[in-house]
Amino acid sequence: MRVALIMTIDLTDQFTTGTASDIDALFAGRTTPADFDTLTALESEAIHIFREVAGEFERPVIMFSGGKDSTVLLHLAIKAFWPAPMPFPVLHVDTGHNLPEVLEFRDRLVQRHGLRLVVASVEDYLADGRLQERADGIRNPLQIQPLLDAIGDNRFDAVFGGARRDEERARAKERIFSLRDAFGQWDPKRQRPELWNLYNGRHAPGEHVRVFPLSNFTELDIWRYIAREDIELASLYYAHERSVFNRDGMWMTPGPWGGPGDGQELETRSVRYRTVGDGSTTGAVLSDAADNQAILDELTVSRLTERGATRGDDRVSEAAMEDRKRQGYF
Known part of the structure; x- marks a missing residue:
């Protein structure tokens, strides 16, 4: 049985993630008939997914790297619940090898929108011996354990990511709701059908679901949406x-x-x-x-x-x- 999420919002409340002028600028001119095109359809799908997760899960979180896709993801999440504050924290796995512009942008965005930021640090794992530096010096694969520990420690049951199907063949295989087992692992054989935009978030204790609202965007769509919404990167x-x-x-x-x-x-x-x-x-x-x-x-x-x-x-x-x-x- 599916339960609809009903939200009652007091429009007199102040929007706590920005000033009135910020919000006016964010949504100004977005509802003319000419805007109802492919980008509007993709935006509507993503907003529907955010609201579906809010109604079905207890402790969702948004992965945020400071990149363009996660910035669009955050923009859509804020838009999905406006004028209420965005109800999810953001999680960043910091490799210690981030370019400085990315960290500066992350901190500025978190402060501007009054978000709760959870940071999982690869450097901490290297310092106490839980991880060892790779011979090639690449730390992307070292993000896995800090990520899984942050999900487990904070009991996150739904984790939003900015992955898109056009990026890479493995990501093209994945559903919008992607079940992960108690070890955080993905099994392509456990993919669930998503006919008629119906999403199955059922999971056992210890499991969680990765959620990808941008799955059907392409890189070109992302940039067209950034231009249309005037999103800062x-x-x-x-x-x-x-x-x-x-x-x-x-x-x-x-x-x-x-x-x-x-x-x-x-x-x-x-x-x-x-x-x-x-x-x-x-x-x-x-x-x-x-x-x-x-x-x-x-x-x-x-x-x-x-x-x-x-x-x-x-x-x-x-x-x-x-x-x-x-x-x-x-």
């Missing part, structure tokens, strides 16, 4: 001059994770990031696209996915992402 998504070096066809930024190796020269180039991840394995692309329209123009002629072009950890093997997902990764 971390500055590194737009073209800027940066000291980078070329490694395996990717333009990498030097940092605590290391710098140019033998035969690699540090250069100043105009670059931007298409995706945000661990600084040791996430590269930039050469670009002069400094605004949303320029990025949209650039993407319409691109033949490479964002992960294929800029994520070294996805180049390990064709099944690299699926292997990590089976262990508990997003």
Whole structure:
């Protein structure tokens, strides 16, 4: 039996996640008939999913990396419950190898919207010996244990993520509601049907459900939605001059994770990031696209996915992402 979620909202209450002018700007001009297009359909689906989870689960949380997809995810969550405050905390797994622009943006957004931030730190696990640094210096795979511990310690039963089906073949297999077992692992054979947008959140004690409201967005849809909603992003998504070096066809930024190796020269180039991840394995692309329209123009002629072009950890093997997902990764 399905139970509908009914919310009674006092419209006189102040919206606690921003000023009145912020909210007016957020929603101004979004309801004209011309707006009811593909983006509006995708937005409506995502908002429906957020409200469905709010009515079905006890302790949801939103994964937030500071990247474009998780920023759109947060924007949609705020919109889904406005004028009430967004009812979920946000969870960030900090590898210790984040680019500084990402952390600055994360903290600014959390403060602006009055959110509760939960941070799971890979550095803490390395410091006390629960994890060991990898020989290649890449920390993306090291996020799995801190993530699963944060979910268990906080008893989160639904975890929103910003993954999209067009990103990678393993993510294309996954349902919008994706059951994880008591060890946080994903079994493709336990996928549940989602006919007519009916979602099954049933889970046993100790299990949880990963929820992906952006599943049906493409990268181009995300950028079109960012442009339409005028969503602020971390500055590194737009073209800027940066000291980078070329490694395996990717333009990498030097940092605590290391710098140019033998035969690699540090250069100043105009670059931007298409995706945000661990600084040791996430590269930039050469670009002069400094605004949303320029990025949209650039993407319409691109033949490479964002992960294929800029994520070294996805180049390990064709099944690299699926292997990590089976262990508990997003």
